Amino acid sequence: MHSELIEIRTGGEERVVDLTSPIDDFLRGAGGGDGLLNVWVPHATAGIAVIETGAGSDTDLLAALKDLLPADDRWRHRHGSPGHGRDHVLPAFIPPSTSVPVLGGKLALGTWQSVCLVDTNVDNSVRSVRLSFLQG
Template sequence: MRSELQTYRTGDSDMVLDLTDDCASFVSREGDGLLHVFVPHATAGIAILETGAGSDDDLLAALRDLLPADDRWRHQHGTPGHGR
């Protein structure tokens, strides 16, 4: 098993960050196996989807509809909507 740590800084707004090239580079040095991607933070997530053609915006819109960034959340520190 081989592990590699990658660090990404995404800023203060919701966004889709495409990790495809980094993942492809990692597995290109390996034979058969599994790729495990882990995000050790509560306000980040991993989605597997076809990017482009509006799917990035569709995902962000769905998350905004499902989890609005307002003050309804009990977990409230930092910016408004942080607990979502």
Template sequence: MHSTEIEIRTGDRAVVHDLTRDAERFLADAPSGEGDGPSDGLLHVWVPHATAGLAVLETGAGSDDDLLAALDDLLPRDDRWRHRHGSAGHGRDHVLPALVPPYATIPVLGGRLALGTWQSICLVDTNVDNPTRRVRFSFLAG
């Protein structure tokens, strides 16, 4: 298994941050069993945070903004939440990983991500109190 962790700056607003190029760079540097770079296997992506998640979705055509709008509808940033530290409505950020999990596993075929044409691996971060996130990539060769 080959693994690394990167840091992503998400800032002070809710974001959907595309990690696909980061994942491709990681795979390009990952050794295979034969030393030629990765061939087939699984890329596991993990976000070690209680208030962020990962999604595989289309970006750039409005789907990323639609996801954030849907999360605002489902999890309003208001005072209904029992978890009350941080900025107003921060409790909803702690519910996010139940809907947008903190992990994703993507097949790798011939050293390349086996994503669909419009699919991207995205960090979903609605926590405006934490501007920096860590993301762990792990490649398990088949």
């Protein structure tokens, strides 16, 4: 198994960050081949999604999360920015990990799919993402 922790700067704003390019770099360094990639975000307020980016889907996802999990005073978890409690509920909807098949050293994604970090927590501007490649 090959594993690496990468750092992602979100800039302290709600973001969907496409991880596909850094994942491709990681897989090149892992020697290619076939296997399974696990992407894990070790944070209580972020998740990993496989979605289309660049055509508005990432913005639509953030808008849907604002509708579903509004940043208001309804949350019992109250430290941090106003409405921060919703960030702690996010991983129940956008899980903190995903696994993707790797074939010939490349992610076996569909045409429009990207692996993305979803982060609604404006209090943390730097995130860690653990990439683990189990070669078959």
